[in-house]
Amino acid sequence: SSELTQPPSVSVSPGQTARITCSGDPFPRQFAYWYQQKSGQAPILVMYKGTERPSGIPERFSGSNSGTTVALIIREVQAEDEADYYCQSTDNSGTYVIFGGGTRLTVL
Amino acid sequence: QLQLQESGPGLVKPSETLSLTCTVSGGSISGSSFYWAWIRQPPGKGLEWIGSIYYGGPTYYNPSLKSRLTMSVDTSKNQFSLEVRSVTAADTAVFYCGRFRLGLFPYFDYWGQGILVTVSS
Numbered sequence: 001s002s003e004l005t006q007p008p009s010v011s012v013s014p015g016q017t018a019r020i021t022c023s024g025d026p027f028p029r030q031f032a033y034w035y036q037q038k039s040g041q042a043p044i045l046v047m048y049k050g051t052e053r054p055s056g057i058p059e060r061f062s063g064s065n066s067g068t069t070v071a072l073i074i075r076e077v078q079a080e081d082e083a084d085y086y087c088q089s090t091d092n093s094g095t096y097v098i099f100g101g102g103t104r105l106t107v108l
Numbered sequence: 109q110l111q112l113q114e115s116g117p118g119l120v121k122p123s124e125t126l127s128l129t130c131t132v133s134g135g136s137i138s139g140s141s142f143y144w145a146w147i148r149q150p151p152g153k154g155l156e157w158i159g160s161i162y163y164g165g166p167t168y169y170n171p172s173l174k175s176r177l178t179m180s181v182d183t184s185k186n187q188f189s190l191e192v193r194s195v196t197a198a199d200t201a202v203f204y205c206g207r208f209r210l211g212l213f214p215y216f217d218y219w220g221q222g223i224l225v226t227v228s229s
Binding site for chain 2: 031033035037042043044045048049084086088090094095096097098099100101102
């Protein structure tokens with residue numbers, strides 16, 4: 001079965017750029033979706049179709065893709081961005097869901 | 109605004125069956141463009157997709173859990189449900205229900221707030 005690999009943690013200082021990667025064989029055939037989960041809360045979607053932002057998500061959030069690796073990029077990181085971030089994709093049929101292991105973003 | 113709310117017992121004994129219900133409000137569970145799904149998150153760990161169901165009945169289960177799962181839909185109550193049989197302490201988790209968009213761009217656009225289920229005697 002397919003797996004998505006994320007780094008367990010990323011740390012940046014306020015104002016810097018954070019890059020969270022996700023690697024796996026669904027890419028590039030399938031798109032990546034990114035969720036932000038703050039402590040004690042349900043996840044929320046912050047990026048879809050790899051590079052599209054839902055309404056309400058700051059422009060500081062963007063996505064990129066290169067072969068079998070996709071990335072969530074957060075420019076000008078703020079303290080409020082501290083959270084766990086999960087990538088998600090599916091198998092080729094679009095029905096079996098795969099999550100990455102999650103990356104904890106720490107704002108120093 | 110669509111809302112999802114999980115309900116069920118917060119404590120289940122080992123070897124018994126965990127049963128949860130998700131009530132959908134603000135929209136119909138019978139929409140043709142969506143699956144309805146369960147996701148779990150053990151304490152301190154990541155998200156794990158459990159399975160998805162379409163209102164018309166097709167179900168898709170995580171292969172690692174498939175032998176212990178049953179999902180169902182009750183369109184009259186706008187609810188869908190999950191059963192996990194023969195639970196162990198490893199099944200202790202926050203369980204989320206969610207709406208999963210079908211088609212070319214499949215993702216979860218709505219989530220419930222989650223319910224903690226502890227497996228313990």
